[in-house]
Amino acid sequence: MSAVIQNNPKPLLAAHGLVKHFGSTRVVDGVDLQCRSGEILGMLGANGAGKTTTLRLCYGFLQPDEGSVFIDGVERQKDPDGVNRQIGVCTQDDTFDTDFTVRDNLLWFGHYFRPRPTDLESRVKELLDRFDLTRYAKAKPDTLSGGYRRRLMIARALVHQPKVLFLDEPTTGLDPQARMAVWELVDGLRNEGLGIVLTTHYMDEAERLSDNLLVLKEGQVVSVGAPRTVLGDLVGEHVVVLDAKIPQAEMIESWLDKEGFSEPTRILNTWQFALDGAGLARFSAAFGQLRFEVRPPNLDDLFLQLTDDDS
Numbered sequence: 678m679s680a681v682i683q684n685n686p687k688p689l690l691a692a693h694g695l696v697k698h699f700g701s702t703r704v705v706d707g708v709d710l711q712c713r714s715g716e717i718l719g720m721l722g723a724n725g726a727g728k729t730t731t732l733r734l735c736y737g738f739l740q741p742d743e744g745s746v747f748i749d750g751v752e753r754q755k756d757p758d759g760v761n762r763q764i765g766v767c768t769q770d771d772t773f774d775t776d777f778t779v780r781d782n783l784l785w786f787g788h789y790f791r792p793r794p795t796d797l798e799s800r801v802k803e804l805l806d807r808f809d810l811t812r813y814a815k816a817k818p819d820t821l822s823g824g825y826r827r828r829l830m831i832a833r834a835l836v837h838q839p840k841v842l843f844l845d846e847p848t849t850g851l852d853p854q855a856r857m858a859v860w861e862l863v864d865g866l867r868n869e870g871l872g873i874v875l876t877t878h879y880m881d882e883a884e885r886l887s888d889n890l891l892v893l894k895e896g897q898v899v900s901v902g903a904p905r906t907v908l909g910d911l912v913g914e915h916v917v918v919l920d921a922k923i924p925q926a927e928m929i930e931s932w933l934d935k936e937g938f939s940e941p942t943r944i945l946n947t948w949q950f951a952l953d954g955a956g957l958a959r960f961s962a963a964f965g966q967l968r969f970e971v972r973p974p975n976l977d978d979l980f981l982q983l984t985d986d987d988s
């Protein structure tokens with residue numbers, strides 16, 4: 678936990694009991710979440726779990742059917758302009774004004790806020806420098822690479838110096854170098870005390886960046902907390918890895934079933950399944966003659982489990 682979080686125990690973002698229907702489907706189903714200053718909350722879930730919809734409810738693009746969102750203690754519905762002034766949003770898709778230059782996209786975006794940010798010119802200059810965009814200041818956004826367009830989207834979300842930043846899949850489609858550059862920028866923003874909520878499909882991104890994880894399934898929070906806690910909750914304490922060709926496969930499957938553990942997952946030439954500490958001891962006693970590896974769970978295990986459950 679960072680020093681900033683300890684000094685700022687009140688959440689910058691707090692959502693309570695969010696519900697959203699599309700037609701008869703309850704896409705977001707009673708979601709509570711919090712994010713503090715200097716903290717990144719990573720939102721995970723399989724396709725269609727409700728991540729983007731939850732994010733949109735938090736940043737006000739959608740109205741919840743039930744529930745409320747507070748930014749720095751102010752309820753969105755009571756003061757939408759005030760709340761908008763405190764949040765920055767970077768959507769999945771680029772939404773620039775393609776007729777404007779990079780610099781003017783930043784500048785004009787700042788004019789939309791009330792009260793209008795002061796000294797916009799110098800703020801834009803600072804952001805251009807910080808996001809390594811100065812050399813493209815007079816270019817049109819469409820001429821930039823994917824990585825630099827993302828930088829511009831994030832820079833634009835920060836023009837008015839918000840306290841909370843929402844990032845919806847910030848690095849999807851970027852090459853590894855560009856992804857790492859975005860991670861560095863996001864990490865720097867966290868260290869300055871922003872509260873950041875991000876959705877991602879990349880487990881390495883969630884693992885590297887998130888202080889806390891929130892896992893959604895069918896619109897409900899199935900686990901929330903520090904990554905280790907969430908993994909322990911949803912995957913288990915240990916992952917056993919076996920050669921996929923072992924002759925005892927059926928015996929192991931029925932043992933797992935009898936003991937109430939999840940089915941094994943086949944990954945290339947291995948077979949993997951999660952056990953708690955006591956389960957591992959019983960497994961070792963029952964199959965002591967087998968050769969197997971034991972490793973800690975990771976977010977890929979979590980993601981496979983979430984998507985397996987859906988299929």
Ligand SMILES: Nc1ncnc2c1ncn2[C@@H]1O[C@H](COP(=O)(O)OP(=O)(O)OP(=O)(O)O)[C@@H](O)[C@H]1O
Pocket residue numbers: 699704722723724725726727728729730731
């Ligand atoms: N505007 C809409 N109208 C109708 N249904 C919608 C709308 N937006 C989202 N949905 C549906 O709501 C469900 C949740 O969608 P959402 O985009 O929030 O999930 P997600 O977890 O972000 O998924 P992904 O990882 O694929 O982006 C999906 O079944 C989706 O089809």
